[in-house]
Amino acid sequence: MNPKTAPETLDQLRGILGPHGLISSSEELRTYECDGLTNFRVIPSAVVLPDSTEQVQAVVRVCHRERIPFVARGSGTGLSGGALPVAGGIVICLARMKRILEVDLPNARVVVEPGVINLDVTGRVASANYFYAPDPSSQSVCSIGGNVAENSGGAHCLKYGFTTTHVLGLEVVLPDGSLVNFGGLTLDTPGYDLAGVFVGSEGTLGIATKITLRIVKRPECVRTLLAAFHSPTEAGSAVSGIIAAGMLPAAIEMMDNLAIQAAEAAVHANYPDCGGLLLVELDGPVAEVDALMAHVDEICRQHGAWEIRVAQSEEERALVWKGRKAAFAAMGRISPNYIVQDGVIPRTSLPQILSEIDQLSTETGLRVANVFHAGDGNLHPLVLYDRRIAGQEKAAERLSERILELCIEKGGSITGEHGVGEEKKHMMSKMFAEPDLDTMQRVRCAFDPFQLSNPTKVFPRTRLCGEKPGEYVPHPLELAGVAERF
Amino acid sequence: MSVGNQFGATLVEPVDENETAAILRDANETGRAVIPTGGGTKLDWGNPPRRADVMLSTRHLNRVLEHAWADLTVTVEAGCTVAELQSTLAQHGQRLAIDPLWPERATIGGILATNDSGSLRLGYGALRDLIIGITLVLADGTIAKSGGKVVKNVAGYDLPKLATGGFGTLGVITRAVFRLHPLPRNTRTLTIAVDGADAMQRVILAILNAQLAPAAVQARNGNVDILLEGTLDGIAAQQAALKEFGEVREGSLEVWKAREELWGEGTIVKFTILPSRIAAASAFFSRFVIQATGIGYARFDADLARLRTAMEQDGGSLVILGRTKLDAWGSPGDALPLMRAVKSQFDPKGTLNPGRFVGGI
Numbered sequence: 141m142n143p144k145t146a147p148e149t150l151d152q153l154r155g156i157l158g159p160h161g162l163i164s165s166s167e168e169l170r171t172y173e174c175d176g177l178t179n180f181r182v183i184p185s186a187v188v189l190p191d192s193t194e195q196v197q198a199v200v201r202v203c204h205r206e207r208i209p210f211v212a213r214g215s216g217t218g219l220s221g222g223a224l225p226v227a228g229g230i231v232i233c234l235a236r237m238k239r240i241l242e243v244d245l246p247n248a249r250v251v252v253e254p255g256v257i258n259l260d261v262t263g264r265v266a267s268a269n270y271f272y273a274p275d276p277s278s279q280s281v282c283s284i285g286g287n288v289a290e291n292s293g294g295a296h297c298l299k300y301g302f303t304t305t306h307v308l309g310l311e312v313v314l315p316d317g318s319l320v321n322f323g324g325l326t327l328d329t330p331g332y333d334l335a336g337v338f339v340g341s342e343g344t345l346g347i348a349t350k351i352t353l354r355i356v357k358r359p360e361c362v363r364t365l366l367a368a369f370h371s372p373t374e375a376g377s378a379v380s381g382i383i384a385a386g387m388l389p390a391a392i393e394m395m396d397n398l399a400i401q402a403a404e405a406a407v408h409a410n411y412p413d414c415g416g417l418l419l420v421e422l423d424g425p426v427a428e429v430d431a432l433m434a435h436v437d438e439i440c441r442q443h444g445a446w447e448i449r450v451a452q453s454e455e456e457r458a459l460v461w462k463g464r465k466a467a468f469a470a471m472g473r474i475s476p477n478y479i480v481q482d483g484v485i486p487r488t489s490l491p492q493i494l495s496e497i498d499q500l501s502t503e504t505g506l507r508v509a510n511v512f513h514a515g516d517g518n519l520h521p522l523v524l525y526d527r528r529i530a531g532q533e534k535a536a537e538r539l540s541e542r543i544l545e546l547c548i549e550k551g552g553s554i555t556g557e558h559g560v561g562e563e564k565k566h567m568m569s570k571m572f573a574e575p576d577l578d579t580m581q582r583v584r585c586a587f588d589p590f591q592l593s594n595p596t597k598v599f600p601r602t603r604l605c606g607e608k609p610g611e612y613v614p615h616p617l618e619l620a621g622v623a624e625r626f
Numbered sequence: 627m628s629v630g631n632q633f634g635a636t637l638v639e640p641v642d643e644n645e646t647a648a649i650l651r652d653a654n655e656t657g658r659a660v661i662p663t664g665g666g667t668k669l670d671w672g673n674p675p676r677r678a679d680v681m682l683s684t685r686h687l688n689r690v691l692e693h694a695w696a697d698l699t700v701t702v703e704a705g706c707t708v709a710e711l712q713s714t715l716a717q718h719g720q721r722l723a724i725d726p727l728w729p730e731r732a733t734i735g736g737i738l739a740t741n742d743s744g745s746l747r748l749g750y751g752a753l754r755d756l757i758i759g760i761t762l763v764l765a766d767g768t769i770a771k772s773g774g775k776v777v778k779n780v781a782g783y784d785l786p787k788l789a790t791g792g793f794g795t796l797g798v799i800t801r802a803v804f805r806l807h808p809l810p811r812n813t814r815t816l817t818i819a820v821d822g823a824d825a826m827q828r829v830i831l832a833i834l835n836a837q838l839a840p841a842a843v844q845a846r847n848g849n850v851d852i853l854l855e856g857t858l859d860g861i862a863a864q865q866a867a868l869k870e871f872g873e874v875r876e877g878s879l880e881v882w883k884a885r886e887e888l889w890g891e892g893t894i895v896k897f898t899i900l901p902s903r904i905a906a907a908s909a910f911f912s913r914f915v916i917q918a919t920g921i922g923y924a925r926f927d928a929d930l931a932r933l934r935t936a937m938e939q940d941g942g943s944l945v946i947l948g949r950t951k952l953d954a955w956g957s958p959g960d961a962l963p964l965m966r967a968v969k970s971q972f973d974p975k976g977t978l979n980p981g982r983f984v985g986g987i
Contacts (some may be wrong), residue, residue: 246831246902247920269837291780304784305755320961326898326920326942327752328741328791331958331984332965336754336787340780360837380696386719386808424839425867428860484776486697516778517697553779560781571781572771579762579770580783582971586964598782 145185145230149206153188153230156198161236163187172231175216175223176278180562184211184225191236193311193319193349199232200347201317203592211594212347214254214283218290219480220561222342226596232347234285240264241350249308249325250353254285258292261353270355273300276557277465288348291340293557295391295464296421298515300356302557304339309352312338315345315588325352337583342559343594345587359423362390363433364457367445368414372396372510375416376490378443379514382420383487385439387432392515393419398474399467399509399522406470409463412447418514419464467511468522475507475524477533479540482558483547487517496546497521504539506532518556519547545570560598569600578603633678635661641686643761643769643800650798651767653680654977660765661979662794664705664733668740671947672793673954676981684735687800690714698806699758699775704735704799715806723750723807725842727886735799741791745882745917749841749855750807753790759803760786762796765977770797777805788968795983796972810841810855815879816865818850818872826850827905829871830918834901838864842882843918845904851881885915885923892925893950895933899942906940923947958984 145153145164154162163169164186173181190196203210209229216223225231238255245268250261258279261272275294276282282292287303288310300306309323323335338345369375375394382389395403395417403409411417420436422429437448451457471478485493494510501508509522521543525536544554544567554560554567568577577599584591585605595602640646653660658679663669684705691701695718702711708722708729715721725744726737737743738760743752750756759773762785772785789799820826829850833843839860842853852868854861868874888894899907899920907922908914910933916922920942926933934944934956946954958965962985969976969987981987 244900244902246835247900248834249900291784293778293780297778301751301755302778302780304787305751314964320964321959322961324941324943324959325900328896328898328921328943329959330943330945330955331961332796332968333754333787333791334961334964334968336790337784340784357835357837359839383698384696386811388807424856425837425860425864427863428839428856431857431859484778486694486699486776488694488696513778517776518778551775553774553776553781555781556776556778557780564781568782571774575768576771577782579764579768579972580772580785583783583785583788583968586967586971 145208149202149208150186152202153186153199156195157188157190161189161191161195163189172213172225172233175213175218175221177219177221177561177563180221180224182225182227184231185228187231187233189233189236193313196232196313196347196349197317197319199230200313200315203230204316204590207590207592209592209595212285212289212343214286215257215281217278217282218286218559218561219482220555220559220563222290222559222561222594222597224562226594234283237349245270248355248357250355252284252351252353254283254288254348254351256284258282258284258287261355265355269358271358272353273306273356274303277468284351284353285348288339288351289341289343290557290559293518295393295513298392298513299388299390304336306354307335307339307351308354310335310338310348311350312346312348315590315593323352342561342598344584344598346593361426361429362421362423362457363429364451364460365420365433365436366411366449366460367418367420367440368412368447369416369418369444370414370446372416372494373491374444375418376494376514378418378440378445380488381439381443382436383515385435387436389420389515390423391419391421393464394512394514395464395467396510398507399511402470402474402509403463403467405473407462407466409459411463419460471509471522471524475526477525477527479523479536481519481521481523481540481543482555483519483544483552484556485517485519485547485550485552487514489550490514490517493519493546493550497543500539500542504535506536506539513556516556517552541567562597565598565600568598633661633675633681635678635681637681637683639683639685643763646682646763646798646800647767647769649680649682650763650765650977654765654767654975657975659980660977662735662739662798664736665707665728665731667728667732668736670949671740671954672982674949674981675979682798684733684800691801693718694775695720699777699803700806701775701801701803702734703801705733708732708734708737716809719809720806721809722756722804724753724756725882734802738790738799738802739792739794745842745844745853745885748843748917748919749839754787756804757786757790757802758805760789760799761801762789762798763800764797765973765975773803775803793979793983795969795979795987797978812856812858812861813879814854814861814865815877815881816852816854816868817875817877817881818852818868819848819875820850820872823905823908826908830904831901832871833868834918836867838867844884845908845916846884847913851877853882888913888915888923888925892927893930894947895924895926895930896945896947897922897924897937897942899937899940903940903942907937910936955984
């Protein structure tokens with residue numbers, strides 16, 4: 141790999157982007173050395189800030205010609221190191237491409253550039269009673285391009301689906317600089333579902349420069365219920381009861397006592413002080429929601445809820461959600477450092493994994509706060525530690541990895557919405573067999589035979605694309621010293 | 627239609643994934659083309675294969691492996707029929723929320739490969755949104771899993787989506803995992819009679835724009851059908867709200883078979899359009915079913931090439947579900963070279979369904 145970008149390459153990039161579109165001074169580059177996962181840091185050799193698809197294409201063509209790896213970046217809020225720069229590589233920051241290009245309300249479609257902020261899509265269509273459904277907790281700052289890369293979820297994906305459910309079409313700059321379109325304005329366009337495989341590919345297949353999104357009509361009403369239980373296990377059994385009764389709430393969230401304390405300290409959400417808090421949101425036509433809400437209330441009481449509140453106004457509802465969405469950041473109030481994990485389990489394994497996490501916490505002496513998307517089994521255990529105490533960081537890392545192993549053992553996943561990125565790529569071999577990973581890499585080879593687009597992420601090792609699975613044959617590029625194995 | 631040797635191929639019926647892999651590996655090494663098949667209901671979809679030596683039936687891979695009802699997921703083998711799966715799921719009050727063609731014969735592998743979801747897509751999403759895991763056997767015999775058994779999972783590439791609608795050209799689907807939905811507490815089918823194409827479109831857009839939650843909406847000649855699901859109170863309130871758009875009649879679930887009833891004589895086409903172009907598209911056909919998501923089916927025996935041009939110019943597409951002189955697919959757009967590259971990574975020798983898919987893939 142080029143340790144540093146050659147001066148003539150920088151000149152070319154400057155020529156493409158103008159003087160204000162290129163960052164190459166070391167102090168300014170530092171801004172881009174990490175994303176939301178700050179324990180991995182790499183200073184890129186340059187950052188470019190394109191303003192148009194043409195500029196992205198021109199930059200990628202330079203990278204392709206010079207075999208310079210590049211990493212696309214939106215707002216940098218990712219939690220798995222997906223936008224972590226690659227040593228000797230370029231960061232292509234899409235924050236300036238933030239135009240909403242088209243709003244088509246009759247067909248419920250919006251076309252945006254990748255730098256558009258998630259919440260701004262809803263902002264643009266809210267007056268017509270539409271919204272953009274995927275709602276990661278960072279939605280007031282994260283970008284649609286980043287959401288596409290990570291297939292971001294959020295609390296409401298239990299009912300509404302993930303980013304991939306809402307992306308109809310993509311304009312993509314491929315790693316050789318060519319421009320292609322996946323999907324389109326209508327459903328089921330002929331050919332492979334390349335939009336389906338691109339969304340969630342964590343920037344390893346190219347850069348989306350235009351995204352056609354589906355928006356959703358706002359439901360007639362939204363009701364949010366808070367139920368206080370003595371323990372997360374009781375709350376978990378209430379969740380099972382709700383699902384077994386045939387209901388599909390818009391969201392079911394759970395917090396344990398430590399998470400409640402942190403959220404209270406940070407935003408005063410006025411949560412009941414309890415062992416396990418359930419937040420259930422139903423939406424839809426009023427008559428339907430009222431009938432179901434009565435049922436949810438009854439099920440919660442049957443499973444031991446000792447206090448139930450229903451948010452009485454939009455303000456109360458907003459406050460309830462503010463506490464939940466601030467839960468990660470709130471950990472700073474009760475612990476100097478913390479690691480957020482994103483494992484998934486079959487929902488019925490919840491009581492078991494909670495007791496196992498509890499036991500691990502006792503064994504290591506490290507506190508673990510739990511925030512879950514309980515409806516779909518997506519856990520966000522927060523392992524609390526103090527970096528200043530020797531050995532604690534390592535112990536915390538080991539503990540959070542152990543939690544992911546437990547998720548795998550239960551038939552779950554190492555990530556529900558944060559992505560594999562840099563952080564969890566070594567866990568992929570624990571979740572998938574070699575032929576599974578090799579098959580995924582075939583997709584990579586079709587899109588990016590020179591492995592330039594975010595090359596070191598997601599997979600435990602890169603597969604050189606001329607390579608036959610199962611046997612090691614040095615790739616011509618490797619022999620020529622152009623590429624190396626990671 | 628029965629599973630037959632329509633292409634003069636040798637029929638093989640593996641009993642498990644390993645045998646499937648062995649058959650594929652052997653065919654791949656000896657240069658024989660393999661046509662995967664399930665219930666054989668859609669063998670005339672896509673272009674005729676360039677070569678057909680082995681017809682690989684998933685008939686014996688027909689078990690429901692695990693219905694994790696408390697987790698609302700199911701793992702099922704590809705050769706299981708849709709009806710068989712649904713009856714197993716119904717024992718626990720659940721379903722896979724799709725209504726594809728010919729459920730008694732169509733298999734899970736077949737509906738996935740051909741991407742046939744049905745009208746419930748409006749309320750519950752398409753197969754691509756419901757599939758959460760897949761096992762594929764590639765042409766070289768590699769058995770590859772992707773996705774998993776949990777409804778939320780972003781680890782690795784989403785190969786379930788890549789294989790869905792891929793017409794078996796990337797690998798043979800042997801197993802799939804789906805997220806499930808509870809069976810609806812109650813259902814009611816309502817129909818609003820409409821006078822002319824403009825009125826039909828107006829009613830559909832008005833329903834989509836209202837704050838209702840229909841599970842399905844379809845237009846057929848002179849009628850708009852609405853499927854409501856949920857509590858009796860919820861259904862009653864929505865039914866009352868629908869009166870604003872026209873005279874509402876209660877109907878039977880039979881109207882949702884209208885798509886299937888198009889088959890018979892003549893050529894059937896599938897077209898995709900924006901919902902706002904439903905009126906314009908319907909003008910081409912004497913008999914049609916158009917789902918509110920913008921997917922339509924119709925009989926059409928006039929100039930298919932002209933029809934395709936009109937649909938494509940309107941931002942849509944036209945796929946012919948049957949054999950004519952014309953290419954079945956139409957333009958896959960500027961991503962065709964990339965689609966070819968994907969195919970050549972998965973199946974470099976063109977063993978699987980050669981020529982059946984877009985652009986000669």
